[in-house]
Amino acid sequence: MPVLGTFLSSINAIACHNLLLIPVRYKLIKVTIFSNRKQINCSLSLSLSLSLLPVSRSTISDTPIPSCSRRILNMAEAPKPNSASKNESLTLEKVRQGLISQEDTIVFRLIERAAFPLNSPTYHHKISSSPSLFNFIVKSTEALQSQAGRYEIPEELPFFPENLPPSLLPPPADPPVLHPAAASINLNKKILDIYLKQLLPLFAEPGDDGNYAATASSDLDCLQAISRRIHYGFYVAEVKFRDAPQDYEPAIRAQDREGLMKLLTFTNVEEQVKKRVEKKAVIFGQEVSLDNNTNSVKQNGTVNGKYKVDPSLVSRLYGEWVMPLTKDVQVEYLLRRLD
Numbered sequence: 410m411p412v413l414g415t416f417l418s419s420i421n422a423i424a425c426h427n428l429l430l431i432p433v434r435y436k437l438i439k440v441t442i443f444s445n446r447k448q449i450n451c452s453l454s455l456s457l458s459l460s461l462l463p464v465s466r467s468t469i470s471d472t473p474i475p476s477c478s479r480r481i482l483n484m485a486e487a488p489k490p491n492s493a494s495k496n497e498s499l500t501l502e503k504v505r506q507g508l509i510s511q512e513d514t515i516v517f518r519l520i521e522r523a524a525f526p527l528n529s530p531t532y533h534h535k536i537s538s539s540p541s542l543f544n545f546i547v548k549s550t551e552a553l554q555s556q557a558g559r560y561e562i563p564e565e566l567p568f569f570p571e572n573l574p575p576s577l578l579p580p581p582a583d584p585p586v587l588h589p590a591a592a593s594i595n596l597n598k599k600i601l602d603i604y605l606k607q608l609l610p611l612f613a614e615p616g617d618d619g620n621y622a623a624t625a626s627s628d629l630d631c632l633q634a635i636s637r638r639i640h641y642g643f644y645v646a647e648v649k650f651r652d653a654p655q656d657y658e659p660a661i662r663a664q665d666r667e668g669l670m671k672l673l674t675f676t677n678v679e680e681q682v683k684k685r686v687e688k689k690a691v692i693f694g695q696e697v698s699l700d701n702n703t704n705s706v707k708q709n710g711t712v713n714g715k716y717k718v719d720p721s722l723v724s725r726l727y728g729e730w731v732m733p734l735t736k737d738v739q740v741e742y743l744l745r746r747l748d
C-alpha cells in the first residue's frame with residue numbers, strides 16, 4: 410500500500426521535525442496531528458502523540474512552553490517522578506496527584522475512541538506483511554517513538570518491544586529514581602489483550618464507518634494512556650517502600666505476593682478513584698451548546714440524554730482492570746526491589 414507508506418513517512422518527517430524544533434521545558438514534548446474524521450471517511454488519518462519524551466538537560470531551552478492543549482498542561486503541572494528534583498520530592502501525595510492528572514487524559518481518549526464504531530476490519534484485514542492495520546500502525550508508531558526516546562522513560566512501555574530501533578537521543582542525564590528491576594516489567598501484552606477483547610466491545614458501538622486508520626490511532630492513544638497509568642505503579646511502589654522499608658522488607662524477602670498486595674492496597678483510595686473518574690466522564694462527556702434556548706445540561710446531564718462515554722463503564726474500567734493492574738505492577742516491582 411504505497412499511499413499509506415508515503416503518508417506515514419511524511420507524518421514521521423513532520424513529527425521528527427517538530428521534535429527538534431519545539432522548545433520544551435519540563436521534559437515534555439507533544440506532537441499531535443489530528444484529521445477531521447468527518448471529512449476523511451475511508452481515507453487515512455493518523456493521530457500521533459509523543460509525550461513525556463526524555464530530553465537531555467542541555468537541549469532544554471528557557472523558552473516558555475508554547476500554547477498547547479489543556480491535557481498537555483495537566484501533564485506538565487503534574488509531578489513527574491522522573492523530573493530533575495524527583496529523588497527528594499518523591500512523596501505518595503505527589504505520585505497520587507500524577508495519577509489523578511492522568512485520569513483526564515484517559516477519559517478524554519476514551520471519549521475520542523467511543524466516537525467511532527467498533528470498525529472491526531481495523532483489526533482483521535491484513536496490510537502488507539502485517540496481520541492488521543491496527544498492528545501496522547502500532548508497530549510503525551512505536552518504532553518512530555522509540556527513536557525519539559519515548560521508551561527511555563520507565564513508565565512508557567511499548568506494546569511490541571521486539572526489534573524496536575534504539576533511541577537517537579542522548580540518555581537521560583538525571584540519576585534514575587527507580588530500582589533497575591522496573592526495566593524487566595512490562596504488562597502491555599496483558600493490557601493489549603484486555604483492551605481488544607474486553608474493553609473495546611464495551612466502549613465502542615457495533616458498526617463500521619470506514620475510518621480504520623483513525624480508529625487504530627485512537628486505540629493507540631487509549632492504550633498508551635492506560636499503560637502509562639498502570640506502569641506509574643513503579644513510582645507508587647518505590648515511594649511506599651521508601652516510606653516504610655521495615656514493613657515491606659520482610660514480605661519481599663519471603664517473596665510473599667499476597668502480603669505485599671495487602672500492604673500496598675488502600676481500599677478507601679480506590680473507592681475515591683472510581684467515584685472521581687465516573688464524575689470526570691460525566692463532566693467531560695457532555696455536549697456544550699451555545700443555543701440560548703437550549704439548556705446545555707438536560708436529562709441525564711446531556712443535551713441528547715447520552716454521555717459521550719458511559720461514566721459507569723469508566724468507573725468499571727478502573728475498578729476491574731486499571732487499578733488491579735497498577736497493583737500487579739507494584740507487587741512485581743517490590744518482589745525485585747531488594748535484588
Ligand SMILES: C=C(O[C@@H]1C=C(C(=O)O)C=C[C@H]1O)C(=O)O
Binds near residue numbers: 674675676682731735
Ligand atoms: C496507586 C495506589 O495503590 C493502590 C492502587 C490504587 C490505584 O491504582 O489507584 C489505589 C490505591 C491502592 O490500593 C495508591 O496507593 O495510590
